[in-house]
Amino acid sequence: MPTVTICTDAFVGLAREEAKNLGMPDLPLVIIEHPIGGESPTVIDQRAEDALPQVIAALTGTAAPSPAHHATAADTSLTFAGDDEVMEGFHARRWTDGLPFVLPTEARVRAMVAGSGRAASDVIAVVPPRWAEATVENIAVNAVMAGCLPPHMPLLIAALQAACDPAFGLYSVQATTHPCAVLMLVSGPVVKELGLNFSHGAFGPGFRANAACGRAMRLVLINVGGGIPGDGDQSTHGSPAKFSYCIAENEAATPWEPFRVTYGFDSRDSTVTVFSGEDPHNINDHVCTSAVTTLTVVGDTMTTIGHNNAGSVIRGDVLVAFGPEHAHTIASGGFSKRDVQQFLFEHARNKVGKLKLRAMYKAGNWPDWVDSTDDEALCPIVGQPEDIHIVVTGGPGKHSAFIPTFGTSKSVTRRIEGRTG
Amino acid sequence: MAITVLSPLGTNRVDARPITPRLRTLDGVTLGVLNNSKPNSLLLQQRVVELLSKRYRIGEVVTKQKPSAAIGAEKLDVYAREVGAVLTAIGD
Numbered sequence: 001m002p003t004v005t006i007c008t009d010a011f012v013g014l015a016r017e018e019a020k021n022l023g024m025p026d027l028p029l030v031i032i033e034h035p036i037g038g039e040s041p042t043v044i045d046q047r048a049e050d051a052l053p054q055v056i057a058a059l060t061g062t063a064a065p066s067p068a069h070h071a072t073a074a075d076t077s078l079t080f081a082g083d084d085e086v087m088e089g090f091h092a093r094r095w096t097d098g099l100p101f102v103l104p105t106e107a108r109v110r111a112m113v114a115g116s117g118r119a120a121s122d123v124i125a126v127v128p129p130r131w132a133e134a135t136v137e138n139i140a141v142n143a144v145m146a147g148c149l150p151p152h153m154p155l156l157i158a159a160l161q162a163a164c165d166p167a168f169g170l171y172s173v174q175a176t177t178h179p180c181a182v183l184m185l186v187s188g189p190v191v192k193e194l195g196l197n198f199s200h201g202a203f204g205p206g207f208r209a210n211a212a213c214g215r216a217m218r219l220v221l222i223n224v225g226g227g228i229p230g231d232g233d234q235s236t237h238g239s240p241a242k243f244s245y246c247i248a249e250n251e252a253a254t255p256w257e258p259f260r261v262t263y264g265f266d267s268r269d270s271t272v273t274v275f276s277g278e279d280p281h282n283i284n285d286h287v288c289t290s291a292v293t294t295l296t297v298v299g300d301t302m303t304t305i306g307h308n309n310a311g312s313v314i315r316g317d318v319l320v321a322f323g324p325e326h327a328h329t330i331a332s333g334g335f336s337k338r339d340v341q342q343f344l345f346e347h348a349r350n351k352v353g354k355l356k357l358r359a360m361y362k363a364g365n366w367p368d369w370v371d372s373t374d375d376e377a378l379c380p381i382v383g384q385p386e387d388i389h390i391v392v393t394g395g396p397g398k399h400s401a402f403i404p405t406f407g408t409s410k411s412v413t414r415r416i417e418g419r420t421g
Numbered sequence: 422m423a424i425t426v427l428s429p430l431g432t433n434r435v436d437a438r439p440i441t442p443r444l445r446t447l448d449g450v451t452l453g454v455l456n457n458s459k460p461n462s463l464l465l466q467q468r469v470v471e472l473l474s475k476r477y478r479i480g481e482v483v484t485k486q487k488p489s490a491a492i493g494a495e496k497l498d499v500y501a502r503e504v505g506a507v508l509t510a511i512g513d
Contacts (some may be wrong), residue, residue: 001441001502001506001507001510002440002441002443002444002505002506003440003441003506004506004507005509005510005511006465006466006469006508006509006510006511006512007510007511007512008511008512008513010451010512010513011511011513014511019437021433022435023435023436023437023438024437024438024440025437026439026440027440028440034511034512034513036460036465036512036513037459037460037513038461039461040462041436041464044461044464044465044468045468047465048465048468048469048471050470052472052473053468053471055473055508056447056476059443059444059447060443060444060447061443076427076428077425077426078425078426078427078428079423079424079425080423080425080426081423081424081425082422082423083424085424086426087504090429095429097431103424103426104426104427104429105425105426105427105440106425106426106427106492109427117458127431130431130433131433131435132430132431132432132433133432133433134430134431137427138429138430138431141427141428141429142429145429169491169492170447171492172490181491185498207513223430224431225431294432304509312489314425316489350428365488365489365490406491408489408491408492408493
């Protein structure tokens with residue numbers, strides 16, 4: 001089918017890479033000035049005039065298609081003059097997150113592979129937007145660079161499998177202008193086995209397992225998936241969460257059933273759940289002493305129209321990470337986890353008239369029962385209560401966190417298989 | 422001292438293939454407009470079709486709209502049988 005793709009010039013790199021990575025390097029592009037969103041009809045008319053000759057040439061031209069050629073494997077090893085040259089060479093190739101890293105020598109990588117309990121050549125996933133295979137060895141190289149230990153490998157493998165589940169939509173999560181990162185939420189015995197932090201500073205620095213595992217995921221997304229800022233990652237601002245984003249459930253402080261049990265796993269299982277999360281949005285409430293008042297503050301924080309879930313209602317989900325003190329205030333009021341989800345589903349809503357300020361989010365993404373003709377009607381931020389996920393994490397203090405997501409991505413949970421202790 | 426390290430890259434194993442031969446003319450062609458719901462994108466594509474229609478006797482125009490740019494189009498095989506060429510778009 002003769003096809004032509006109009007592309008604003010800010011996206012040419014992504015478009016060419018995507019065409020190449022999907023086996024169509026000669027796919028014609030029509031390049032016009034960026035942007036088109038938010039521009040007047042007059043500007044759009046000009047863009048169309050600019051596109052016209054290119055469209056005609058692309059659909060009726062005589063450019064000879066190049067012959068088919070076959071993919072080739074990248075070099076698997078490289079030799080440098082010394083340690084500093086490795087560091088500078090990797091940075092120059094954009095194979096890092098910009099920080100120093102552990103040199104992935106063969107011995108270190110072999111030890112990391114052994115931690116997985118699998119063969120080095122096992123293919124774990126195909127990672128977009130480069131659509132490259134991630135073998136156990138590929139993951140291990142990036143894990144070494146990130147500062148992981150061999151017992152971290154089963155967690156990394158499960159997390160990458162979850163991120164590459166079609167429901168997660170990793171291509172868009174990687175390539176979007178939105179600042180979403182891949183948030184890993186770990187639940188179960190593996191939390192203590194790996195020394196993952198679940199208390200003070202749950203989202204922050206200071207703990208090797210969280211920092212290194214989250215960083216390893218990011219390096220895999222960059223180096224295997226091609227999520228390089230400005231190329232496969234078109235995020236306008238990026239995010240601090242794109243350095244490392246791995247948290248753990250504070251199960252001892254949870255007044256409800258553990259996170260994994262809510263989703264049908266055995267309490268003896270360990271799981272990792274991936275979310276296409278923005279940075280955490282703080283929820284500060286030092287005053288409320290009842291479940292309803294506390295949850296009202298939480299719901300209000302969730303009800304801003306600048307995040308993607310306000311509008312992309314049906315296809316997304318969100319995470320609320322309660323601090324233990326807020327969780328106990330709420331549970332003491334007799335609220336189960338399901339009650340919390342229902343309350344927030346009913347109260348974290350925006351008026352249709354307010355949502356209309358954001359023209360890109362249309363009623364087609366809203367539940368059928370929301371009257372899109374009534375500006376006073378209320379629209380939730382997700383399609384059902386179950387799409388508001390609840391976890392308890394963090395230390396003492398009257399804070400919780402709301403994590404909006406990409407909006408057209410669903411979180412995915414996988415059991416962590418293999419030895420981690 | 423020289424040091425050997427392993428590459429952190431994965432391997433894309435998708436074989437490249439040639440694109441479909443181009444058309445001789447757009448006269449009589451049923452034109453597909455595959456739209457990703459980005460703001461102004463459908464307006465842009467419609468304007469291009471209007472301009473094409475001044476130069477060619479375009480046949481029917483069949484528009485297929487995705488609910489979101491982030492979601493892959495469904496039933497493209499069926500769509501491909503309905504149209505003779507496709508105009509799509511990427512970007513903001």
